[in-house]
Amino acid sequence: xxxxxxxxxxxxxxxxxxxxxxxxxxxxxxxxxxxxxxxxxxxxxxxxxxxxxxxxxxxxxxxxxxxxxxxxxxxxxxxxxxxxxxxxxxxxxxxxxxxxxxxxxxxxxxxxxxxxxxxxxxxxxxxxxxxxxxxxxxxxxxxxxxxxxxxxxxxxxxxxxxxxxxxxxxxxxxxxxxxxxxxxxxxxxxxxxxxxxxxxxxxxxxxxxxxxxxxxxxxxxxxxxxxxxxxxxxxxxxxxxxxxxxxxxxxxxxxxxxxxxxxxxxxxxxxxxxxxxxxxxxxxxxxxxxxxxxxxxxxxxxxxxxxxxxxxxxxxxxxxxxxxxxxxxxxxxxxxxxxxxxxxxxxxxxxxxxxxxxxxxxxxxxxxxxxxxxxxxxxxxxxxxxxxxxxxxxxxxxxxxxxxxxxxxxxxxxxxxxxxxxxxxxxxxxxxxxxxxxxxxxxxxxxxxxxxxxxxxxxxxxxxxxxxxxxxxxxxxxxxxxxxxxxxxxxxxxxxxxxxxxxxxxxxxxxxxxxxxxxxxxxxxxxxxxxxxxxxxxxxxxxxxxxxxxxxxxxxxxxxxxxxxxxxxxxxxxxxxxxxxxxxxxxxxxxxxxxxxxxxxxxxxxxxxxxxxxxxxxxxxxxxxxxxxxxxxxxxxxxxxxxxxxxxxxxxxxxxxxxxxxxxxxxxxxxxxxxxxxxxxxxxxxxxxxxxxxxxxxxxxxxxxxxxxxxxxxxxxxxxxxxxxxxxxxxxxxxxxxxxxxxxxxxxxxxxxxxxxxxxxxxxxxxxxxxxxxxxxxxxxxxxxxxxxxxxxxxxxxxxxxxxxxxxxxxxxxxxxxxxxxxxxxxxxxxxxxxxxxxxxxxxxxxxxxxxxxxxxxxxxxxxxxxxxxxxxxxxxxxxxxxxxxxxxxxxxxxxxxxxxxxxxxxxxxxxxxxxxxxxxxxxxxxxxxxxxxxxxxxxxxxxxxxxxxxxxxxxxxxxxxxxxxxxxxxxxxxxxxxxxxxxxxxxxxx
Numbered sequence: 001x002x003x004x005x006x007x008x009x010x011x012x013x014x015x016x017x018x019x020x021x022x023x024x025x026x027x028x029x030x031x032x033x034x035x036x037x038x039x040x041x042x043x044x045x046x047x048x049x050x051x052x053x054x055x056x057x058x059x060x061x062x063x064x065x066x067x068x069x070x071x072x073x074x075x076x077x078x079x080x081x082x083x084x085x086x087x088x089x090x091x092x093x094x095x096x097x098x099x100x101x102x103x104x105x106x107x108x109x110x111x112x113x114x115x116x117x118x119x120x121x122x123x124x125x126x127x128x129x130x131x132x133x134x135x136x137x138x139x140x141x142x143x144x145x146x147x148x149x150x151x152x153x154x155x156x157x158x159x160x161x162x163x164x165x166x167x168x169x170x171x172x173x174x175x176x177x178x179x180x181x182x183x184x185x186x187x188x189x190x191x192x193x194x195x196x197x198x199x200x201x202x203x204x205x206x207x208x209x210x211x212x213x214x215x216x217x218x219x220x221x222x223x224x225x226x227x228x229x230x231x232x233x234x235x236x237x238x239x240x241x242x243x244x245x246x247x248x249x250x251x252x253x254x255x256x257x258x259x260x261x262x263x264x265x266x267x268x269x270x271x272x273x274x275x276x277x278x279x280x281x282x283x284x285x286x287x288x289x290x291x292x293x294x295x296x297x298x299x300x301x302x303x304x305x306x307x308x309x310x311x312x313x314x315x316x317x318x319x320x321x322x323x324x325x326x327x328x329x330x331x332x333x334x335x336x337x338x339x340x341x342x343x344x345x346x347x348x349x350x351x352x353x354x355x356x357x358x359x360x361x362x363x364x365x366x367x368x369x370x371x372x373x374x375x376x377x378x379x380x381x382x383x384x385x386x387x388x389x390x391x392x393x394x395x396x397x398x399x400x401x402x403x404x405x406x407x408x409x410x411x412x413x414x415x416x417x418x419x420x421x422x423x424x425x426x427x428x429x430x431x432x433x434x435x436x437x438x439x440x441x442x443x444x445x446x447x448x449x450x451x452x453x454x455x456x457x458x459x460x461x462x463x464x465x466x467x468x469x470x471x472x473x474x475x476x477x478x479x480x481x482x483x484x485x486x487x488x489x490x491x492x493x494x495x496x497x498x499x500x501x502x503x504x505x506x507x508x509x510x511x512x513x514x515x516x517x518x519x520x521x522x523x524x525x526x527x528x529x530x531x532x533x534x535x536x537x538x539x540x541x542x543x544x545x546x547x548x549x550x551x552x553x554x555x556x557x558x559x560x561x562x563x564x565x566x567x568x569x570x571x572x573x574x575x576x577x578x579x580x581x582x583x584x585x586x587x588x589x590x591x592x593x594x595x596x597x598x599x600x601x602x603x604x605x606x607x608x609x610x611x612x613x614x615x616x617x618x619x620x621x622x623x624x625x626x627x628x629x630x631x632x633x634x635x636x637x638x639x640x641x642x643x644x645x646x647x648x649x650x651x652x653x654x655x656x657x658x659x660x661x662x663x664x665x666x667x668x669x670x671x672x673x674x675x676x677x678x679x680x681x682x683x684x685x686x687x688x689x690x691x692x693x694x695x696x697x698x699x700x701x702x703x704x705x706x707x708x709x710x711x712x713x714x715x716x717x718x719x720x721x722x723x724x725x726x727x728x729x730x731x732x733x734x735x736x737x738x739x740x741x742x743x744x745x746x747x748x749x750x751x752x753x754x755x756x757x758x759x760x761x762x763x764x765x766x767x768x769x770x771x772x773x774x775x776x777x778x779x780x781x782x783x784x785x786x787x788x789x790x791x792x793x794x795x796x797x798x799x800x801x802x803x804x805x806x807x808x809x810x811x812x813x814x815x816x817x818x819x820x821x822x823x824x825x826x827x828x829x830x831x832x833x834x835x836x837x838x839x840x841x842x843x844x845x846x847x848x849x850x851x852x853x854x855x856x857x858x859x860x861x862x863x864x865x866x867x868x869x870x871x872x873x874x875x876x877x878x879x880x881x882x883x884x885x886x887x888x889x890x891x892x893x894x895x896x897x898x899x900x901x902x903x904x905x906x907x908x909x910x911x912x913x914x915x916x917x918x919x920x921x922x923x924x925x926x927x928x929x930x931x932x933x934x935x936x937x938x939x940x941x942x943x944x945x946x947x948x949x950x951x952x953x954x955x956x957x958x959x960x961x962x963x964x965x966x967x968x969x970x971x972x973x974x975x976x977x978x979x980x981x982x983x984x985x986x987x988x989x990x991x
Contacts (some may be wrong), residue, residue, distance in 0.1 A: 047077035050129035054117045058137035058286040059089040068140035070102045113237025125480035128858035136217040138267035152259035161254040162224040164214035165262035177202040183211030183258040189309040190289035193363040206260035212361040213246025218264040240287040252351035282331035289336045294346035297354040306338045396518035424502045432498040446544025447858045449489035464865045469653030470955030473610035475861045505532030526794040533801040534763045538697040540756045542811045547611035547665035548756040561600035598636040599969030602643025609644045611666040616644040650955035660744045665754035665864025695804040707766040710773035718774045723767035725833040732762030747866045829855045835903030837943045843909040863983040889912040894923025901944025905936040
């Protein structure tokens with residue numbers, strides 16, 4: 001028997017019994033979408049709630065708060081206002097609210113704080129009001145605020161004892177509502193810690209949860225919890241009172257929750273200093289630290305820590321040019337240091353103080369640091385955005401209109417700044433590809449970096465042997481740079497030497513932005529790249545000149561500071577059409593900003609002077625020129641004149657002892673100086689030979705010719721600025737040519753002046769001259785041909801410079817090496833004996849090179865003095881080296897070496913006679929290294945004791961204090977601009 005399949009059945013239904021389809025009336029398919037969801041019901045009636053509004057001098061905003069209370073969907077069973085000794089018109093408004101039925105009663109109380117005002121009314125409340133809703137006079141609850149609070153209490157399990165709503169910023173028309181806080185916690189140092197991001201928009205996206213505490217504004221708590229906790233602590237009268245009460249509730253085992261759905265607009269009039277007679281902001285910080293100490297297991301130890309962190313924050317804010325905030329932290333530190341009795345009293349009143357609570361309620365140190373890092377990176381991002389100056393030209397029509405909308409639309413894949421910086425970074429990596437191995441980067445003028453960060457700082461505190469004054473200050477700045485380079489001196493050395501073209505390009509971009517403003521973005525990037533590659537074209541990178549690499553990075557910043565200083569002091573007149581910094585001149589900076597530019601100039605000149613002391617004298621013409629141009633002398637002029645000298649003050653005795661050191665740069669005795677080439681080859685820092693050297697010389701010559709030609713054209717147009725910079729370039733090159741032929745004795749060894757910095761200064765003057773010529777041509781009619789020509793020339797120069805730089809021939813003299821000494825020799829040098837090794841190189845025919853090495857030599861600073869220690873020791877060791885080289889060693893050789901702390905003798909390529917003479921010398925034990933190197937050990941061991949430090953650490957302290965002062969004055973101003981009100985703009989509540 002067969003069964004027929006229904007026509008409307010699916011294939012899977014074949015062979016099964018068909019069931020009738022349910023009947024659906026037409027038009028009712030979507031009825032479920034229109035069904036109303038029943039509103040959740042609260043287990044707690046609003047009649048059980050007593051709302052308490054505490055008022056103190058709030059007449060300016062009290063009316064809106066009262067209106068908001070009257071508009072609540074669920075009216076509390078009792079609404080009482082407490083007038084805490086108001087002296088404006090608040091009491092009149094409260095009496096009127098009673099007459100209109102908005103309030104049930106007004107109670108008078110003293111003005112001793114929020115908690116004291118509550119104590120005047122809570123004991124008088126009827127016992128049938130089991131919930132207390134606490135409100136400030138600057139709070140405007142949403143219509144559903146109380147209902148949402150009661151729903152949050154009803155939905156939670158277990159039932160909360162204390163509930164904190166979402167506090168919202170004052171509502172502004174046509175603006176999204178932003179959340180101020182939803183509960184709060186506190187860091188180890190007493191700072192508020194919020195669970196939301198700053199400026200977070202209220203989209204009802206927050207979920208209720210446990211919290212440590214919160215603001216007392218809008219807090220809902222049971223009457224029993226209030227009585228059990230004893231109310232608010234009288235020693236925390238304002239601002240942190242709700243946090244303290246919530247923390248005590250957590251310690252007592254009560255449940256403390258948030259209710260983000262309940263929103264209350266809160267002006268925070270007291271914290272923002274809007275309320276007449278607002279408390280000092282320092283008290284808010286002090287009370288926060290007081291709360292942390294009172295809940296600590298060991299309050300006395302916590303007070304010491306809090307005092308220290310408050311002082312540290314004050315110093316940081318002072319350096320950040322926020323003296324008002326810094327002063328508040330200093331006052332808070334002084335206050336918390338004297339709060340020992342108060343904290344003990346608070347700790348004694350709380351029987352549960354110090355009991356453990358859920359760790360998730362307090363931010364961990366990692367979370368605190370992460371929040372600080374986010375703020376720091378946001379600041380860096382803002383500064384990078386300012387550097388790029390990617391201003392959008394898109395109009396609102398382009399964003400919202402159709403194909404017929406007007407407005408200009410522009411798009412750019414990348415800014416010139418980004419393109420050039422990325423290209424320079426990639427090129428630098430390609431050039432340095434053979435110098436990234438394990439070991440120490442060394443070169444003709446580059447000594448190995450210290451082994452670790454500790455050794456770098458110890459070298460800074462070390463003193464030259466038998467020389468007055470401190471060690472060279474540049475060693476300290478290198479140690480600081482090593483700290484920033486993840487604590488690796490070797491990484492810092494490679495970044496500074498090999499990365500100088502990239503970093504120099506970035507700093508030059510800042511200068512070009514000031515010179516050219518919005519004109520010629522690609523020209524700014526091209527000229528900056530040309531400056532960055534200049535340090536490589538001149539051969540400074542190839543020789544490992546730390547001081548010149550530092551100058552390439554810092555010199556544009558010094559020039560920028562000088563330009564800003566001269567511009568910002570022209571406040572008395574309207575800038576002319578030729579002013580490159582007209583916008584800055586028209587602004588009226590505050591006092592801190594007026595000090596920032598000269599302090600920056602003094603700082604950057606001082607940083608260069610730490611390695612090349614002559615830059616301390618360069619500050620004097622700047623100060624004199626400024627004083628003569630303004631016909632007045634000020635403290636800022638004096639700061640520029642003496643600031644760089646003060647930064648190297650502890651080094652001055654050494655400079656007076658050897659005046660020739662003023663003309664040299666870092667580690668002037670690091671290696672023997674070959675005869676310097678003359679003529680144009682002096683400009684590229686190399687010897688004749690190699691196509692990259694020829695191309696480097698051609699780029700420099702072409703840059704000079706282009707700058708001169710453009711300056712002449714500008715001079716005919718009536719602008720002499722570019723020609724002035726040509727004069728600076730000629731003077732710098734001429735000074736380098738003259739100094740290059742000089743030599744002098746420095747600590748018993750031959751030294752030559754540092755000409756590289758003058759060559760670099762001359763090259764930089766050419767770059768600035770080109771920029772000013774472009775600026776002049778862009779300002780006048782008919783200058784389009786010159787601007788296009790300069791763009792083309794700059795592009796050609798950058799390409800040619802890159803071709804000369806990329807092959808890596810300009811840094812061929814650099815290498816990554818490990819120690820040539822055997823491991824057992826290094827072990828003795830690192831042992832408590834600290835013996836030294838006399839190394840003699842006999843591989844060059846007729847030339848004997850020698851050096852004395854130890855655990856700290858050669859390292860940064862070793863080239864600041866004779867490697868033997870002093871002139872007398874150098875002469876004595878020179879005599880011993882002569883004996884060894886002649887193969888006529890005496891029987892007292894081992895004794896002489898031992899007396900000088902030399903435990904090993906290392907020779908490269910010794911002859912048979914030289915080796916035999918040392919083998920036969922008594923007290924020397926021969927050893928074998930390889931076919932070309934031999935080592936002899938001085939028997940009976942040698943011990944070297946470095947001289948005791950007399951004032952090395954003191955010099956470090958003095959240099960650090962001067963540097964901190966200059967950095968503090970030169971740092972950007974934190975917070976709001978000068979003259980801006982610190983108060984938040986008052987918003988208007990939508991009606």
